[in-house]
Amino acid sequence: MLGQSKVASREKPLTKGELTERLKDVGRSFYHDKHPFHIAMHQGKLTREQIQGWVANRYYYQKSVPIKDAAILSNLPSRELRREWIQRILDHDGTHEEKGGIEAWLRLGEAVGLTREEILREDHVVPGVRFSVDAYVHFARTKPWIEAVASSLTELFSPDLISKRMKVLERLYPWIDSRGFEYFQNRLTQAPRDSDCALRLVLTYCQSPEEQQRAVDALKFKCDVLWAQLDAIEKAYPAKIE
Numbered sequence: 001m002l003g004q005s006k007v008a009s010r011e012k013p014l015t016k017g018e019l020t021e022r023l024k025d026v027g028r029s030f031y032h033d034k035h036p037f038h039i040a041m042h043q044g045k046l047t048r049e050q051i052q053g054w055v056a057n058r059y060y061y062q063k064s065v066p067i068k069d070a071a072i073l074s075n076l077p078s079r080e081l082r083r084e085w086i087q088r089i090l091d092h093d094g095t096h097e098e099k100g101g102i103e104a105w106l107r108l109g110e111a112v113g114l115t116r117e118e119i120l121r122e123d124h125v126v127p128g129v130r131f132s133v134d135a136y137v138h139f140a141r142t143k144p145w146i147e148a149v150a151s152s153l154t155e156l157f158s159p160d161l162i163s164k165r166m167k168v169l170e171r172l173y174p175w176i177d178s179r180g181f182e183y184f185q186n187r188l189t190q191a192p193r194d195s196d197c198a199l200r201l202v203l204t205y206c207q208s209p210e211e212q213q214r215a216v217d218a219l220k221f222k223c224d225v226l227w228a229q230l231d232a233i234e235k236a237y238p239a240k241i242e
């Protein structure tokens with residue numbers, strides 16, 4: 001990491017380039033692409049039950065994302081900012097024309113052998129997933145809007161993870177109906193657009209060392225949210241002893 005020293009202990013703020021690097025360092029150290037569950041997934045080691053448990057639990061995260069974004073939207077100070085942010089809600093909830101990401105995630109669920117009904121009933125959602133996701137929504141509802149925006153910057157790292165994941169799922173899990181991968185395909189364009197916007201806002205509105213440190217801390221919090229989800233899923237769906 002670019003030194004463990006806190007931004008806030010510095011007299012002067014980081015430049016935009018330095019802050020961008022500091023945020024990316026958080027991902028290099030703490031993003032959930034390094035979680036053992038994802039490592040096992042990418043090695044083709046997950047069982048059908050573990051994949052199903054992951055999809056059923058990640059549904060709770062996906063359905064909560066637009067709720068989180070609506071909380072941020074309600075705190076944004078201008079029409080221009082709201083116009084930009086509202087697209088995230090439509091991407092997930094859909095519109096009259098587009099079914100949206102939550103519907104695509106349900107189709108992923110069917111592609112791995114779950115029923116829509118059991119996913120929607122949240123039959124398989126484990127406490128640790130519910131609590132970590134609810135903590136993310138609470139963060140977005142209660143923190144200053146720019147900190148909630150900063151917490152979404154995990155999406156700086158998601159396109160690389162999701163493109164690798166799609167290849168791995170197709171190659172190493174042939175039993176999954178590949179029509180279920182539409183959700184991931186859509187994220188490959190939506191996530192970079194969203195992280196470009198979020199990074200621009202953070203670099204614009206986080207000027208003091210204290211504001212910059214709070215943005216870095218918000219991103220670390222969100223990495224912990226994602227990591228805790230996989231901890232809970234891994235515990236509920238342990239690897240089979242070989």
Ligand code: AHQ
Pocket residue numbers: 065151152153154155156157158161162187
């Ligand atoms: O599918 C994901 C998604 O819609 C979002 C929204 C965004 C946010 O606002 O916090 N984060 C996010 C993420 C999605 N997928 C995760 C994955 O591993 O599939 C990654 C996650 C993220 O990096 O924050």
